Amino acid sequence: MHHNNLEGTIPATIGKLYKLQEVGFGKNYFSGEIPSSIGNLTLLNSLWLEENNFHGSIPSSLGNCENLELLHLFGNSLNGTIPQEVIGLSSLSISLNLSRNRFTGSLPQEVGNLKNLVELDVSKNHLSGNIPSSLGDCISLDHLYMDHNIFEAAIPETLSLLKAIEEIDLSHNNLSGHIPKDFANLTLLRKLDLSFNDLDGELPVGGAFSNISAIAIVGNDKICGGIHELQLAKCPKKNPRKKNVSLAFKLVISLVCGILGISLTLSLLIIYWQKKNRKPVHSPWKGPLMNISYGDLLKATNGFSLANLIGEGSFGSVYEGILEPNQAFIAVKVFNLEKRGASKSFMAECEMLRNTRHRNLLKIITACSSVDYQGNDFKALVYELMPNGSLENWLHPQTENEGGGRLTLLQKLNIAIDAASAMDYLHNHSDMPIIHCDLKPSNILLGQDMTACVGDFGLSRILVEGDVQNFQNSTSSIVVKGTIGYAAPEYGMGSDVSTKGDMYSFGILLLEMFTGKRPTDVLFTDGMNLNKFVKMSLPERAMEVVDHDLISKGEEKESSMQTIRVKKLEFLMSILRIGVMCSEESPSDRLQIHDALKELLAIKNFLLKHYGRHKNFQIPRNNIEPGILK
Known part of the structure; x- marks a missing residue:
């Protein structure tokens, strides 16, 4: 019964339905307390009560549900301590998510009973005390989120025993002491966020600590050492x-x-x-935050020369540069403050990037708000340079040197999944739902390994308790809600921005990537658009709309090659159907981003499983995610 408009309380008589195995009331408007009679449902294996208005404590009677594998209570107003009977329920094996509530007290040592649990999320609560050392017994954990609490003391060395762990987030706590050196031996760890604690000592080297994009340590000023790219202070000699x-x-x-x-x-x-x-006059760059002056940026970009210009947008220009003394490659977005709304766009993007963090969102180094040498206001954002440019340049290169060649089917699918992952985070997993409002190929940047990052949040909006709010004040002059061809049709009729509008843009993006046609193509006149063009052609005339470069030529001569060609067309039709469903004219008919992401991942998983070794799929081995293969 999830994702409806149901309200009121859950009646205690639910406990009489003793044969229930799955109960889902998530994403409604239920209130009151969770009835303790749910503990009578001893056959229960999955319980979804997330994103309602429940208050009170977790009933300890849930400990009677000894078959429970999944428990989601996140996004409510639950309080009190976490019952030992629940946190120690050894049957939990899929997910235990208690985030975004008001739980207090310590995390019980009984958490060590969750030996088969894959995901544990207790983030964004008011939990305190030490992180229990018994967490090291949860040997199946691959995702651990404990951020935004009040945990203190040292990180337990026993967390190094979590050999299956892929993501750990302990940020925004009061943790102190050293980072366990054995974290470097966690071979599957691909994200470690320890930012905004009070950690000290030498940063380990090796494993995830060798990848600057895999770790976050900002806000821990006492950490030293580590790899050169982090530019941390050198550790003092060991002798006092x-x-x-x-x-x-x-x-x-x-x-x-x-x-x-x-x-x-x-x-x-x-x-x-x-x-x-004696302290140096200039502090070294310690991670993603640093102080940069107008003069620093002027020097880094050769005076903002045209030779360094790599892009232009609605409110300014983007230059590449090399920042001294770290010799860091950067991209500088300089705002044209003479354009109406540019200053507010700068503030919106600053606020947006300050409050979000995801591997598929463009990483910001710092912002510069100053004056130039003529006394004019100067505002700029400084990003990590994405060496492979924008997706726009790869889909529609203006010259032979632009882009880097044709993208393969799997590369495009990977980019689509990266973009969907970023949008899923913005819509469903950030502190408050965020609407991008301008998703398009030129706002998707590609890293060295072709990982895609979504950027340009100058038009983004945040949803607060169901209302659309600008990052700017209510008198914002920004009325643009996207780019022609990618903006949802309801925006043109005055509708408020919504996640459904982003879904339209994402659907158009998918269709453009796999047909090779822009939504503003001259073909689309008299009411015809990219969505209708594809929808009318599927499935019988699919070959007329797909990008033929994604299907190798010259394969008709061999039957086996013809079979592969047919399979490729089937994959492309599946992806195009997702694009069509995301970009339907009516907002209520569009897919949600988590459903689109799930479908794209399933397509990729099937492709790799059945055809991953075939040379004609041209799979770039360094771009295959370990999680998907697993």
Whole structure:
């Protein structure tokens, strides 16, 4: 019964339905307390109560449900402590998600009973105390989220025993002490967020710590060492200074005779000590945040020269550059403040990027709000440079040197999945739902390994308790809700922005990627558009609309090659159907992003499983996600 408009309380009589195995009331408007009679449903294996208005505590009677594999209570107003009977329910094996509530107290040691659990999420609560060392017994965990709580003391060394772990988020707590060195031995770990704690000591090297995009440590000013790219301070020598001074005294006494010699030596030691501990004038770059002046950016981009210009948008221009002294490759988005709405777009993008973090969102280094050498206001955003440019340049290269060649079927599918993952995070997993409002190929950037990142949040909006709010104030002059061809048709009739509008843009993006046609193509006149063009052609005339470059030529001569060609066409039709369903004219008919992402992942999984070794699929091995193969 999930995702409806049901309200009121769940009656206690539900406990009489003792044969129930799955109960789903998620994403409704239920309120009141969770009835303790649910504990009578001893055959229950899945319970979804997420994103309602439940309050009170978790009934300890849930501990009677010894067949329970999945429990989702996130996004409510539940409070109190987490019952030992529930956190220690050893049958939980798929997911236990208690995030975004108001739980207090410590996380019970009984959490170690969850030896078969794959995902544990207790983030965004008010949990305190130490992280229990028994978590190391949860040997099947691959996702652990404990961020935005009040956990303190050191990170338990036992977490290094989680050999299956892929993601750990302990950010925004009060953790202190060293980072366990054995974290570097977690071979499957691809995301480790320890930011905004009070950690210190030497950063381990190896494993995830060798990949700057896999770890986040900002907000821990006492951490030192690590790989060169992080630009952290060097760790001090292991011997304490007092021991060094004592040893120096012994040497002085043994070598120097007389008071004058001793005084001179002590003076030299004091001068050396002061020089060694004097703080540098300019702080080194410690991760993604740094202070940059207008002069720094002017120098990095050769005076914002045309030779460094790599893109232009609605509110400004983007330049590539090399930032000293780190020799970091950057992209600088300079806002044209003479354009109406540019300043507010800058503030919107700053706020958006400050509050989000995802591997498929463009990573920001810093912002610069200053004045130029003529005294004019200057605003710019500084990003990591994406070496493979935008998806726009790959789909529609203007010159032979632009892009880098034709994208294969799997590469395009990977990019579509990356974009869908970013939008799923914005719509469903950020602190508050965020609407991008301008999803299109030029706003999707490609990294060195062709990983796609969604960027340009100058038009983005945030949803607060069902209302659309701008990051700007209510008098914002920005009325544009996207780009022609990608903006949802209801926006043209004055409708408020919504996640459904983003879904239209995503659907058009999919259709453009796999047909090779822009939504503004000259073919689309007299009411015809890209959605209708594809819908009218499926399935009988699919060959007329798909991008023929995705189907290898010259395969008709061999029967086996012809079979592969047919299979490719089947994959393409499945993807195009998803694009059509996402870009339906009526918002209520469109897919939601998590459903579209699920379908795309299923297509990729099937492709790799059955045809992954065939040379004609041209699979780039370095772009296959380990999780999908598993």
